[in-house]
Amino acid sequence: MATVGTFTSGQVLTAAELNSIGAKTAFTPTWGNLTVGNGTVVAHYFDLNDLILWNVELEFGSTTSISGSVTIDYPVAGAATYRAPVGGLVHLDDATGSDYFGAVYRNSGTAATLTVLNTTGSYGGYSTLSSTVPFTWATGDRLVISDWYPI
Numbered sequence: 001m002a003t004v005g006t007f008t009s010g011q012v013l014t015a016a017e018l019n020s021i022g023a024k025t026a027f028t029p030t031w032g033n034l035t036v037g038n039g040t041v042v043a044h045y046f047d048l049n050d051l052i053l054w055n056v057e058l059e060f061g062s063t064t065s066i067s068g069s070v071t072i073d074y075p076v077a078g079a080a081t082y083r084a085p086v087g088g089l090v091h092l093d094d095a096t097g098s099d100y101f102g103a104v105y106r107n108s109g110t111a112a113t114l115t116v117l118n119t120t121g122s123y124g125g126y127s128t129l130s131s132t133v134p135f136t137w138a139t140g141d142r143l144v145i146s147d148w149y150p151i
Contacts, residue, residue: 022046022053025075029056032071032111037063045075047151052076056145060137069128070114071107078109078149088147090114092129095140102126102134104147114145 007013026044038061045054054075058064090102102116103126115126116134127133135141 022048027075029058029075030073032073033066033068034070034072035063035065035067037061037065039064043075047076050151051148052078052151053148054145055147056143058143060139060141060143062139064137064139066129066131066137068130070130071111072114072145073111074109074149076151078106078151086126087112087149088145090116090129091142091144091146092116092134093142093144094135095138095142096135098135100134102129104145106149112147114143 007017024044024046029041029043036058040059040061041056043054043056045052052075056072087104087106090104092100092102094100100116102114105113105115105126107113114129116129118125118127129143131137
């Protein structure tokens, strides 16, 4: 995770300097209350001068399970506090055809809780994911996270 150098106005950048900006790095997510089992996970992040952009895609297999409120550790530890505790987007895709949307709720500089938009009240809010929220998870369902945070 190289930090891009300090450039000056009019400076000609080399290919090596340009290629060092935000190289994609694969990682294996650490989950709380979620067992991947035989599910398929694709996860990567980019470090752009101390700004982490990350994406995780999980397709449930027959042995993937959720046992409570789902959390995920960041690929790289971030700043301890945030001005906005809600960060990126969570897309929840039921294999039967329904899609739901939520947010990444930043618990700390190292982990986040995954939520789904809840519109049952007068105002929209968030509910944490569970084995039955927003639907009963099954083979072929997908969980996609796209987020950013400072380090």
